[in-house]
Structures are given as structure tokens and as C-alpha cells.
Amino acid sequence: MIVRGFLAWPSIHSSNHPPIPAWKACDTLEAPGRRVIIRTIDLKKHYVIRNVLTEALRGVDVAIYTGEFISVMGPSGSGKSTFFNMIGGLDSPTSGRVFIDEVDVAQLTAIELAFLRCRKIGYIFQEYNLIQYMTALENVTTPMAFGGVAPDEARRRGMELLGTVGLGDRWFHRPIEMSGGQQQRVAIARSMANRPSVLLCDEPTANLDLHTGREILDILRRLNDERGVTIICATHDHRMMDICDRLMWIRDGRIERIARRDEVHVEVGSIAGETA
Amino acid sequence: MKAIEICEQPVLSFRRTVQITANGVRYRLFRSMVTVGVVAVAVAFLMNILSESLIRRAIARRAAGRIADLRLAATWVARLTDAGSIEEILPEVPSDAARQAAAYLRFFGGLDYARRRALLRGAAGPEAFDALQEPAALERFRAGLATMRSVRLPAPLADFEGFLRAWPTLKAEVAAIRAKRAEAIAAVAAKLDGRSLIEALTDAEGAFGDVVRSAGFALDAATARRVAEQARRTRDARLVEKSVGTPEMRQAVAGYLDLLPNDVNARVLWGLLRHHRGAAWYLARQEAAQGDAAGLAAGRLVELASAEDEARSLARAERMAVASGGFTGCGERMDWLLLASMLVCVVGISNSMLMSVTERFREIATLKCLGALDGFIMLMFVLEAAFLGAVGGIVGALLGTLLGFARMFMPYGSLVTASFPLGETALMIAVSSALGVLLAAIASVYPSLKAARLAPMEAMRIQ
Numbered sequence: 118m119i120v121r122g123f124l125a126w127p128s129i130h131s132s133n134h135p136p137i138p139a140w141k142a143c144d145t146l147e148a149p150g151r152r153v154i155i156r157t158i159d160l161k162k163h164y165v166i167r168n169v170l171t172e173a174l175r176g177v178d179v180a181i182y183t184g185e186f187i188s189v190m191g192p193s194g195s196g197k198s199t200f201f202n203m204i205g206g207l208d209s210p211t212s213g214r215v216f217i218d219e220v221d222v223a224q225l226t227a228i229e230l231a232f233l234r235c236r237k238i239g240y241i242f243q244e245y246n247l248i249q250y251m252t253a254l255e256n257v258t259t260p261m262a263f264g265g266v267a268p269d270e271a272r273r274r275g276m277e278l279l280g281t282v283g284l285g286d287r288w289f290h291r292p293i294e295m296s297g298g299q300q301q302r303v304a305i306a307r308s309m310a311n312r313p314s315v316l317l318c319d320e321p322t323a324n325l326d327l328h329t330g331r332e333i334l335d336i337l338r339r340l341n342d343e344r345g346v347t348i349i350c351a352t353h354d355h356r357m358m359d360i361c362d363r364l365m366w367i368r369d370g371r372i373e374r375i376a377r378r379d380e381v382h383v384e385v386g387s388i389a390g391e392t393a
Numbered sequence: 394m395k396a397i398e399i400c401e402q403p404v405l406s407f408r409r410t411v412q413i414t415a416n417g418v419r420y421r422l423f424r425s426m427v428t429v430g431v432v433a434v435a436v437a438f439l440m441n442i443l444s445e446s447l448i449r450r451a452i453a454r455r456a457a458g459r460i461a462d463l464r465l466a467a468t469w470v471a472r473l474t475d476a477g478s479i480e481e482i483l484p485e486v487p488s489d490a491a492r493q494a495a496a497y498l499r500f501f502g503g504l505d506y507a508r509r510r511a512l513l514r515g516a517a518g519p520e521a522f523d524a525l526q527e528p529a530a531l532e533r534f535r536a537g538l539a540t541m542r543s544v545r546l547p548a549p550l551a552d553f554e555g556f557l558r559a560w561p562t563l564k565a566e567v568a569a570i571r572a573k574r575a576e577a578i579a580a581v582a583a584k585l586d587g588r589s590l591i592e593a594l595t596d597a598e599g600a601f602g603d604v605v606r607s608a609g610f611a612l613d614a615a616t617a618r619r620v621a622e623q624a625r626r627t628r629d630a631r632l633v634e635k636s637v638g639t640p641e642m643r644q645a646v647a648g649y650l651d652l653l654p655n656d657v658n659a660r661v662l663w664g665l666l667r668h669h670r671g672a673a674w675y676l677a678r679q680e681a682a683q684g685d686a687a688g689l690a691a692g693r694l695v696e697l698a699s700a701e702d703e704a705r706s707l708a709r710a711e712r713m714a715v716a717s718g719g720f721t722g723c724g725e726r727m728d729w730l731l732l733a734s735m736l737v738c739v740v741g742i743s744n745s746m747l748m749s750v751t752e753r754f755r756e757i758a759t760l761k762c763l764g765a766l767d768g769f770i771m772l773m774f775v776l777e778a779a780f781l782g783a784v785g786g787i788v789g790a791l792l793g794t795l796l797g798f799a800r801m802f803m804p805y806g807s808l809v810t811a812s813f814p815l816g817e818t819a820l821m822i823a824v825s826s827a828l829g830v831l832l833a834a835i836a837s838v839y840p841s842l843k844a845a846r847l848a849p850m851e852a853m854r855i856q
Binding site for chain 2: 198201202205207208227228229231232234235236240242243244246248249250251255259260262263264265307310311319
């Protein structure tokens with residue numbers, strides 16, 4: 118974390134023009150043939166904790182397009198996680214609507230939600246969340262089993278995915294026998310198991326060193342380029358700005374700013390010997 | 394809006410669920426062992442009680458038959474000594490009234506003291522029939538019976554009164570039989586020539602048997618052979634027990650066994666004679682001292698000792714309460730203890746499973762993020778518990794049986810092996826193991842529900 122303190126912080130206040138409204142930011146990417154994969158309309162989420170009303174989200178309107186690589190940034194407590202839970206179909210909003218692939222999430226039953234989580238969305242967690250008692254291959258094939266893929270087919274696809282993330286020869290290792298970066302790569306392979314349309318990454322590089330984090334980001338970028346999977350990435354990692362298409366800042370439960378990468382002035386520093 | 398192309402999530406096959414569960418159990422072997430241990434202890438307790446109860450019943454069944462068999466000679470001694478009471482003779486009278494008398498006697502015998510006192514003024518046995526011959530007593534009996542709603546005569550009251558009228562005749566009949574029997578006993582006694590009855594009965598197959606038969610007793614050849622053998626054994630046993638009575642013999646046995654002479658008694662002697670070496674040594678001493686047991690062979694001494702052992706354990710088995718009520722036949726207190734142990738077991742498993750669920754919050758949430766249905770999570774935990782319950786149940790049932798066997802083997806020895814209720818015990822092992830599975834499954838319902846209801850967003854939480 119100290120290292121990051123030296124890195125340039127792209128403050129929105131440093132730019133000369135006023136914040137771009139959310140709807141406008143969406144329009145800038147609207148192009149023929151691009152389909153909205155996730156859309157939220159006036160998304161609000163309130164929690165009541167010990168009789169105190171906490172407004173985690175205060176009305177978020179956003180549209181995310183197919184094949185986009187979008188970074189969501191924001192300080193702790195900004196509502197980033199809540200936003201993630203909403204668009205990941207993990208939690209239901211207090212008001213407003215979430216459409217994933219044109220389907221209103223609020224209308225889905227528990228079983229349909231399970232289907233959605235299984236096939237449409239891949240999750241990547243900060244702490245990898247691999248199942249400890251399964252080998253890498255079993256970890257990757259578990260979502261396929263839930264999705265009803267035949268074991269042989271699941272095995273073949275699992276090996277292929279592990280090959281994609283460069284762990285084809287370590288399929289029989291358990292998470293405890295792998296480094297953090299390798300575990301995260303297995304997690305990426307797992308998230309791709311059922312060929313989802315969206316990858317939701319919750320700070321995928323936060324627990325990794327600079328170099329390994331870079332590898333993970335490269336893999337994500339490659340998946341985005343080659344497979345056209347939409348990637349939404351919550352992060353504090355400014356290298357993310359280097360590779361993503363759009364950036365979104367959340368603060369106090371609202372979208373503060375959405376900008377294309379070329380609109381943001383990013384300066385990523387480097388420190389002795391290591392390229393960030 | 395385009396049509397929803399979301400369909401229902403397929404349910405994971407049972408085989409795959411079992412596979413994943415077994416994988417998890419293997420990984421968390423230590424925690425699993427705790428659960429298994431809890432189930433095993435509870436089931437072992439239950440199985441120990443059950444198997445002891447089963448063995449005890451089997452022993453008692455076997456002992457009852459064996460004792461009647463072993464006491465044949467004693468029975469004959471009694472028969473040849475005493476003409477018997479009215480109750481003893483009644484079953485031998487082949488008349489309807491005698492059968493009724495037996496039934497009424499059983500009925501009066503079953504009454505408690507207060508009631509018997511109210512109805513019969515404390516008259517016991519056949520005296521009651523005599524007492525009720527008086528009209529006043531009968532009137533009182535009738536009135537008393539009317540007030541006791543829970544007491545029912547085995548036959549209508551009119552029949553009973555009819556029986557009472559027939560009683561004097563029946564009594565006379567019994568008295569005649571008794572007199573005849575006393576005569577026969579006197580005839581046999583005259584032929585004893587100063588021997589004791591047991592000594593005389595050693596000759597039951599020969600001349601003395603004829604004497605008994607000619608006096609009017611029914612003694613067939615097979616019975617005579619067994620009576621003779623038992624009588625010989627009793628005579629020899631008495632000889633052996635008597636032989637240790639002299640101070641010199643006591644001193645010698647005490648020296649051999651490293652005891653105080655005062656502690657030497659018949660029981661110690663039989664213990665010494667149980668083995669061939671001891672028997673041979675004792676015999677040598679007897680022959681040297683011209684003792685009572687000098688004429689016996691060493692083999693005979695060992696045989697007598699083992700018969701004595703058997704008689705002792707049979708006597709113990711006979712004294713033992715066969716069934717003292719309650720579900721297990723071990724008394725109601727034991728049932729409560731068992732119930733409490735089952736409850737503790739359920740709580741223990743529940744606790745262990747709850748901890749397992751709490752520990753695995755993230756795993757469960759991740760599985761849900763990957764598309765696991767609530768049912769799968771629930772089934773996974775119930776299966777895990779049931780699996781542990783099965784292992785614990787089988788281990789516990791076997792342990793409990795072993796323990797019960799060992800505990801019964803100590804006092805009853807070979808009687809246990811001879812009458813071990815194999816089929817019933819196997820059934821009980823199966824039932825107890827099943828109970829282990831059931832307990833574990835019941836105990837895991839709440840933790841499993843908790844796991845199944847877990848929100849998938851818990852996976853995002855950073856620990």
C-alpha cells in the first residue's frame with residue numbers, strides 16, 4: 118500500500134472540466150452493434166443497521182456494453198461492493214432495477230438466479246475463494262457440474278481453460294500448494310468455466326505483488342480481447358487504468374464520474390527494478 | 394426487452410453430490426473425527442446397555458432350563474422327604490375343580506396385602522377356601538369384591554361359590570393323595586439302612602431305584618440315570634468340601650496358595666481344584682493324609698470344580714433380575730439416561746456442524762456464486778453429517794457390543810459364549826448404527842438450513 122502512495126492519483130478535481138454526467142458518459146460509447154449487457158435504472162440500496170439508515174447506493178444509472186472492460190474505482194465505503202452485489206445478482210436493490218442481459222434480476226426466482234450466476238456471470242474474488250479440498254481442475258469443473266456439463270466434457274474444457282491461464286501442468290494441485298498468483302489464475306479459469314458474458318472482478322490484484330498483479334491483468338485483458346467477455350473490475354490498482362476501456366468512480370453511493378481511458382490522464386509510476 | 398432465456402438450473406446428480414461431500418469430509422478429517430467420536434460414544438452407550446440386556450436375558454433363559462436340570466437329584470430328595478403341600482399336589486389331581494383351585498390360588502396370590510386382608514382376613518393359600526366356607530366370611534368377601542373395581546375374579550362369582558361348595562371334597566381327595574405319598578416315603582425311608590437320601594440315590598439305577606418305584610413313584614430309566622449321576626456328584630463334592638476341614642489340610646492348602654489358614658474355605662478349594670496341577674497336588678496330599686477325598690481321581694476333582702463353577706454362575710444368573718421394566722429392560726432410569734445421552738449427542742453434532750458451517754461461510758457462498766442451488770448445499774451438509782453418523786454409529790455399536798460382552802463375560806464366563814444371542818445382537822447393531830445416522834441427520838438439519846440460506850455475497854467479504 119505504501120508503494121501505491123507514490124503513484125500518481127488521478128484526481129477528478131485536477132481536471133479542468135466539470136464531471137461528466139453518467140448518461141453522457143454512456144452515450145460516448147454507444148455505437149451501432151454494441152449491446153447493453155448490464156443496465157441499472159435509479160438503483161438504490163438502503164441498509165438499516167441498529168436503527169440507523171445507511172444509504173449505500175443513492176440512485177445509480179449506468180449502462181455497460183458487451184465486450185467492455187470497465188474499472189470501478191472508489192474509496193472504501195463508497196458503495197462499490199454494494200453496486201457489485203447488485204449487478205452480480207447476489208443481492209436485491211431497495212428500489213430501482215437491474216437488467217443483466219436484458220433480464221430484470223428482481224423478477225428472477227432463486228433457481229433462476231442460480232442459473233444466472235452459473236452461466237451468465239463469472240466471479241473473481243480478492244481472496245481467490247478456491248475450494249480448498251478440490252484440485253485446480255476440480256475447482257474449474259465444479260461450476261460446469263452445476264451447469265449440467267457432462268464430466269468428460271467438463272474435464273476437457275477445464276484442462277483447456279487451465280492451459281489458457283498457463284496452469285495446464287498443475288491441474289492436480291490443491292490451492293494450498295499454489296502461490297497467490299497461481300490461485301488467482303485458477304480462479305479466473307473457474308470464472309470462465311461456463312463461458313459467461315460478464316466477469317465481475319472484486320479487486321483481483323489487491324492481494325498480489327506488482328508483477329503477479331500485472332500478469333493477472335494481462336490475462337483479463339486477453340480474455341476481453343479474444344473472447345469478448347465483458348469485464349467489470351472493482352479496483353484500487355491504477356495499472357488497471359492502463360488496460361481498461363472505461364473508468365467509473367463511485368463516491369457516497371453515486372457515480373461521480375465515468376470516463377473513457379483516453380479522457381483520463383494517467384501516469385503510472387515505477388519504482389526501482391520493478392515495472393508496475 | 395427480449396424474451397428471458399434463463400431457464401432452471403439443473404439439479405446436480407446425487408453421485409456427484411456424494412463425491413463432493415466425501416472429498417470435503419476427507420479434507421476436514423479432524424473435525425469429522427470429533428463428530429464421529431460424539432456419535433460413537435452415544436451409540437456405544439446405547440449398544441452397551443442393549444447388548445448387556447440381551448445377553449442377560451439369554452443367560453437367564455438358558456440358566457432357568459439348566460438349573461431345573463441340575464437340581465433333578467435335589468428335587469428327588471425333596472420328593473422322597475416330604476409329601477408336599479396342598480398347592481403342590483393340586484396340579485396332579487386330574488379334575489376340573491383342581492384346575493379351578495389352582496387358578497383361584499394364583500389370583501389370590503396376585504392380590505396385594507391390603508386387599509387380601511380386606512377380602513380374606515389375611516388367610517393365605519388354600520386356607521382362604523376354608524375360611525370362605527363360613528357364610529359370614531363369604532358375605533364379607535362378596536361385599537369387599539363389589540367395592541374393588543380393579544379386582545376381577547378369574548370366573549363369575551356364582552362359579553366361585555360353586556367351587557367353594559366343591560372344595561371340601563377336593564380337599565379330602567388331596568389329603569388322601571398326601572397320605573398315600575407319606576406312606577410311600579415311609580416305605581422308602583425304611584429301606585435307607587442308615588444312608589442319607591443322596592447316598593441312596595447314587596444307586597437310583599439299581600436296587601434303590603426299584604425300591605422307589607415299588608413305593609409308587611414314577612422314576613423312569615433315563616431320569617434314574619441322571620439322578621444317580623447328580624447324586625454321585627453331590628456326594629463327591631461334599632466329600633471334597635469335607636476333606637479340607639482338618640487343620641492339617643487347611644494348613645497345607647494355605648501354604649500352597651500363600652493364604653492364611655483361616656481364609657481357606659470351600660470356594661478357595663474349588664478354585665485350586667479347577668486346574669489339573671492343583672487337583673493332582675491336592676489328591677497327593679489327601680492320599681498321604683488318608684483324607685476323605687483320597688479315593689477320587691484327579692480328573693474327577695477338576696470335573697467337580699467346573700461343575701461347581703457352573704452352578705455358582707447359574708445361581709448368580711438366576712438371582713439376576715431378568716427384566717426390570719422400561720424400554721430396554723434395564724429400568725426406567727436407564728431409559729432416561731439413554732435419552733439424555735442421545736440429546737447430548739444431537740447437541741454435540743449440531744454444534745460441531747454449526748462450527749463447520751461458520752468456518753466454511755466463504756466456501757458455501759462461493760459455491761452459491763458458482764451456481765449451487767440451496768438444495769445442493771443443504772443436501773451436502775446433511776449427507777456429510779449422515780456419513781459421519783454412519784461411521785460413528787458402526788464404530789460405536791461394535792464398541793458397545795464388545796464392552797457389553799466383556800462386562801457380561803467377567804461374571805458369567807462360558808455361560809455368555811454358550812448363550813450369546815447372535816441374531817438379536819446383529820439386529821441391534823444394525824438398529825443402533827441406523828440410529829447414529831438418524832441422530833446425525835436430525836442434528837444437522839438446522840446447520841444445513843443455515844448454510845443453505847447463506848447469502849452468496851458473503852463470498853465477497855474479506856476476512
